[in-house]
Amino acid sequence: MKTILITGATSGIGLEAARQLGEAGDHLILVGRNPEKLDHAARLVREAGAGQVDTLVCDFASQPAVRELAGKVLANYDRLDVLANNAGGFYPQRVVTDDEVEATFAVNHLGGYLLTELLLDLLRRSAPSRILFTSSVMHYGANLDLDDLNLSRGYSGEKAYSQSKLANILYVRALARRLEGTGVTVNAFHPGAVATGIWDAMPWWGRPFAAIAKRVFMIPAAEGGRRLAYLATAPEPAEHSGRYFQNNALKTPSRRAQDDELAERLDKVSARLVGL
Numbered sequence: 001m002k003t004i005l006i007t008g009a010t011s012g013i014g015l016e017a018a019r020q021l022g023e024a025g026d027h028l029i030l031v032g033r034n035p036e037k038l039d040h041a042a043r044l045v046r047e048a049g050a051g052q053v054d055t056l057v058c059d060f061a062s063q064p065a066v067r068e069l070a071g072k073v074l075a076n077y078d079r080l081d082v083l084a085n086n087a088g089g090f091y092p093q094r095v096v097t098d099d100e101v102e103a104t105f106a107v108n109h110l111g112g113y114l115l116t117e118l119l120l121d122l123l124r125r126s127a128p129s130r131i132l133f134t135s136s137v138m139h140y141g142a143n144l145d146l147d148d149l150n151l152s153r154g155y156s157g158e159k160a161y162s163q164s165k166l167a168n169i170l171y172v173r174a175l176a177r178r179l180e181g182t183g184v185t186v187n188a189f190h191p192g193a194v195a196t197g198i199w200d201a202m203p204w205w206g207r208p209f210a211a212i213a214k215r216v217f218m219i220p221a222a223e224g225g226r227r228l229a230y231l232a233t234a235p236e237p238a239e240h241s242g243r244y245f246q247n248n249a250l251k252t253p254s255r256r257a258q259d260d261e262l263a264e265r266l267d268k269v270s271a272r273l274v275g276l
Helices: 012-022 037-050 063-076 103-125 137-141 158-178 197-201 204-216 221-234 260-273
Strands: 001-009 027-032 054-056 082-085 129-134 184-190 242-248
Touching: 001 037, 001 103, 001 197, 012 027, 012 037, 012 221, 027 037, 037 054, 054 063, 063 103, 082 103, 082 221, 103 129, 103 158, 103 260, 129 158, 129 221, 137 158, 158 184, 158 242, 158 260, 184 221
Parallel strands: 001 027, 001 082, 027 054, 082 129, 129 184, 184 242
Antiparallel strands: none
16 A cells, blocks of 8 residues: 655645545545645545545645644654645735745745655655656746746746746756665656636636636546546656656656756755755
């Protein structure tokens, strides 16, 4: 029985992946912000057949909350086979967290970065183990200015989201080099254009278009969850590390996402921003 931790597990891709992984009888650790939604998600995953389901509350916009989450994991579990960093957010207006970080970057990149770094020793002891990051095709149009990760100039929700998803892939590349030979793999993936609640955060003028797109063009959350579940447990992805997947297949990411010097610099800047 594998022990699998999924962040952003109360809805959408995370919940659907947890339900599918639960069918195999694995031990699921579900992480979300809302205790009531976590209880509901746990009930659904148990009904799917999971061997054990635990829930942990964490707001990934808060670095102290992420540190508290990591502490609970380290105190209560002696192994972790899969860490799926799936929590994400979209902020149409610029928001700065209590840690003085732009909220999209804080939730979509730094939260998963900090949790992963704090759990690395446990993942090494659990090898062979896997780390996953839910990224996006939106990284293809992204730039990354390490001198203005907070986007204090020219903010837009789309720009912030794309930047954070590029950061996911760059971190995966840098971390894979650090983990070489340990039996721990780390990969990023695009789950598809999935009809989830994240689109509800769009500006008011974009919501009617998003509603139509969700019905006509986007895949259901269950299909996006299936792609996360595949990368978490199928044997083929374990042969790769530091890579980017689409539709359960390797895909070449953007030119910027292949910049190893930028990846190393981002790794160092991220460590500084979270106090490591």
